[in-house]
Amino acid sequence: MERTLESLAAIDDKLSKRYIDLDPGGYFIIYLDREAGLICAKHFTNTINQRGLAVDPETGKPIPVRGKVERTHTTLYSGRTAKEICIEIFEQTQPSLVTRLDHAAYLGREFVRAEIALVTGQEYVQD
Numbered sequence: 659m660e661r662t663l664e665s666l667a668a669i670d671d672k673l674s675k676r677y678i679d680l681d682p683g684g685y686f687i688i689y690l691d692r693e694a695g696l697i698c699a700k701h702f703t704n705t706i707n708q709r710g711l712a713v714d715p716e717t718g719k720p721i722p723v724r725g726k727v728e729r730t731h732t733t734l735y736s737g738r739t740a741k742e743i744c745i746e747i748f749e750q751t752q753p754s755l756v757t758r759l760d761h762a763a764y765l766g767r768e769f770v771r772a773e774i775a776l777v778t779g780q781e782y783v784q785d
Contacts, residue, residue, distance in 0.1 A: 674785050680704070680712045683757040684732070688768050688784045690776050691736070697743050697772045699765075700731035701755055740769035 686699040704712040704721060711720045714729065721727060733755075737743030744766055748756065756762045768784060775782035 670785075678760065679758065680706050680710065681756060681758045681761040682706050683755045683761075685712065686735075686765060687731070688765075688772055688782075690772060690782050692776065694736075695738060695776065696736040697738075697740065697769055697776060699735045699743060699747065699769075701733045701735065701747075702729055702731050737769075740766070740773040743769055 682705060684701055684703045686701050688697070688699045690696070691698050703715055705715045707713050707718075707720070713720050721729070733751075735743055735746050735751075737746055747765070748754065748762060756765065764785075771785075772782050774780070
């Protein structure tokens with residue numbers, strides 16, 4: 659199989675549709691602050707119910723995957739590079755907010771994507 663950007667993107671798109679166990683430590687919404695030149699990540703808490711759904715710890719209601727959700731983040735992290743924000747979240751925050759290795763790997767990939775978008779001026783949309 660020839661390796662092209664399109665073929666690699668197709669692999670990633672397929673893998674993005676797989677089932678994943680959610681992290682009981684919470685989730686992050688990643689975005690760029692282009693004016694400040696920063697990668698930003700808002701951390702939100704959640705609990706995981708018996709059905710494997712992320713629920714709001716205050717209301718017990720499932721958190722929708724799509725659409726607008728009115729919740730307040732617990733912490734805002736930012737960094738000039740993917741490495742800088744990863745160090746802040748994974749090394750300087752104790753206890754760790756990320757309790758699953760697959761979640762840590764996902765965040766690392768997303769922060770690199772965000773850094774590339776920040777440098778190149780491309781649009782960044784979290785996977």
